[in-house]
Amino acid sequence: MASQVAMGALMKCSFGAAPASLAVLPVNRVLAEGPPAANIMDHQPLVNILPFGVCQSPANPVVAAATAAALGVLTPMPCVPATAAPWTPGAATVLIANMPALDNTSKCLCNWGGVIAFTHAATTKTMIP
Structure with missing residues (x-):
């Protein structure tokens, strides 16, 4: 059974180097074991989803430019999440x-x-069927 996600939940990105925590603004007025509960629309970069350290994705234009400048050696650059959906x-x-x-x-x-x-939902008792 799945757990409700709330503010402070830990996330990882497959191309990121460090974990990040989810920030949930209290606009929905629903709490889950204390902190605000999240819905699927809590995906805004740098508002809800914070950077994951450095990005290693060759599809990221900043990483691609740094890698080209380093003569093809993959060069991770600071993460700036780009989550449109x-x-x-x-x-x-x-x-x-x-x-x-x-x-x-x-x-x-x-x-x-x-x-x-x-990696961690920030709730332990709130289960979703």
Whole structure:
């Protein structure tokens, strides 16, 4: 059974070097074990999804430019998440602010090819069927 995701949940990116925590603004007015609960629309770069240290994706233009300048040696550069689409799939049976709740099995895709997933949901008792 999946867990509800709340502010402070830990995420990892497949091309990132460090974990990051999810920031959830209290606009939905729903709490999950204390902190604000997330829905699938909490995917805004640098608002909800913070940087993952350095990015190693060759599809990232900044990494590609640095790699070209280093004569083809992969050169990681600072991460700036680029998440245009919401988290998927979310919890279809639970709505927060008329959108599916965000559970710990959801993924978010970065425009540079990374897959962002949760390593810790920040809740332990709030389960989603």
